[in-house]
Amino acid sequence: MFRATSRRTHDQGPAAEALRLVKVSKTYGSDDSAVTALDGVTLGLGRGTFTAVMGPSGSGKTTLLHCAAGLDRPDSGIVRVDGTELTGGGEAELTKFRRGRIGFVFQQYNLLETLTVAQNTVLPLKLAGQRVDRQRAKEVLTSVGLGDRLGHRPDQLSGGQRQRVAIARALVTEPRVIFADEPTGALDTRSARDVLRLLQQAVRVHGRTVVMVTHDPVAASYADSVLFLADGRLAGHLQAPTPDAVAERLAHLGDTVAMGV
Numbered sequence: 001m002f003r004a005t006s007r008r009t010h011d012q013g014p015a016a017e018a019l020r021l022v023k024v025s026k027t028y029g030s031d032d033s034a035v036t037a038l039d040g041v042t043l044g045l046g047r048g049t050f051t052a053v054m055g056p057s058g059s060g061k062t063t064l065l066h067c068a069a070g071l072d073r074p075d076s077g078i079v080r081v082d083g084t085e086l087t088g089g090g091e092a093e094l095t096k097f098r099r100g101r102i103g104f105v106f107q108q109y110n111l112l113e114t115l116t117v118a119q120n121t122v123l124p125l126k127l128a129g130q131r132v133d134r135q136r137a138k139e140v141l142t143s144v145g146l147g148d149r150l151g152h153r154p155d156q157l158s159g160g161q162r163q164r165v166a167i168a169r170a171l172v173t174e175p176r177v178i179f180a181d182e183p184t185g186a187l188d189t190r191s192a193r194d195v196l197r198l199l200q201q202a203v204r205v206h207g208r209t210v211v212m213v214t215h216d217p218v219a220a221s222y223a224d225s226v227l228f229l230a231d232g233r234l235a236g237h238l239q240a241p242t243p244d245a246v247a248e249r250l251a252h253l254g255d256t257v258a259m260g261v
């Protein structure tokens with residue numbers, strides 16, 4: 001499986017880059033059914049940046065996020081998070097690294113329905129064997145506007161509130177990099193805006209690095225820059241994105257995107 005080492009790279013000191021991918025490739029299946037989801041992706045993201053990843057359905061966005069977050073392994077290439085290479089150590093080490101340094105937010109929240117909001121939030125700390133502090137749960141839930149919902153179950157919350165719990169869960173370990181895969185995909189405009197502001201705040205106030213997949217040009221405009229993927233390859237880059245500029249660029253990536261997924 002995917003490997004982690006605690007070895008730091010010497011050339012860049014205390015990791016100026018939050019994320020570095022070098023020629024990362026990933027193919028699913030084999031022979032006739034083989035699909036190249038990522039085809040030699042090389043990129044670097046500085047610390048404290050907010051990057052949106054966009055591209056047509058099937059272009060490899062989720063695969064990119066999973067490989068970068070150590071949730072999946074590339075077939076070849078190098079992934080480095082916060083200066084530590086995820087290719088070279090053991091599985092247990094990777095899991096430990098991921099739990100401490102990486103946060104992940106899914107489109108469908110992935111909360112455990114049998115746990116309370118507070119329990120869901122501190123789960124990563126518990127899994128990492130850290131002392132679980134109710135005050136910490138309260139603090140981080142308050143920061144996402146849910147300080148009064150600690151004892152609720154996920155099914156007593158709206159979609160937007162559930163996603164805010166998921167963000168609290170991703171923030172609780174104070175990770176260096178937060179990956180979010182279409183975090184606003186299932187939300188109404190207002191809840192989406194709340195979630196986007198929280199991600200933006202994680203970057204601007206707390207210096208975290210956020211990488212967010214989205215299909216929505218407005219959501220992408222909250223980021224500092226946008227990376228475009230097409231057929232598993234990088235297909236462009238946009239700084240200081242406005243919704244119009246993003247939509248325009250997407251339209252040129254191919255008709256699939258122009259359909260407005």
Ligand SMILES: Nc1ncnc2c1ncn2[C@@H]1O[C@H](COP(=O)(O)OP(=O)(O)OP(=O)(O)O)[C@@H](O)[C@H]1O
Nearest residue numbers: 028029035036037056057058059060061062063064
């Ligand atoms: N577990 C898997 N097994 C086989 N093929 C897969 C698997 N996961 C992804 N793929 C294929 O890899 C390609 C990239 O998929 P990926 O999920 O990364 O796309 P995406 O850009 O996230 O798409 P979407 O916008 O629809 O979420 C697709 O062709 C997909 O069918």
Ligand SMILES: [Mg+2]
Nearest residue numbers: 061062063181
């Ligand atoms: Mg996807």
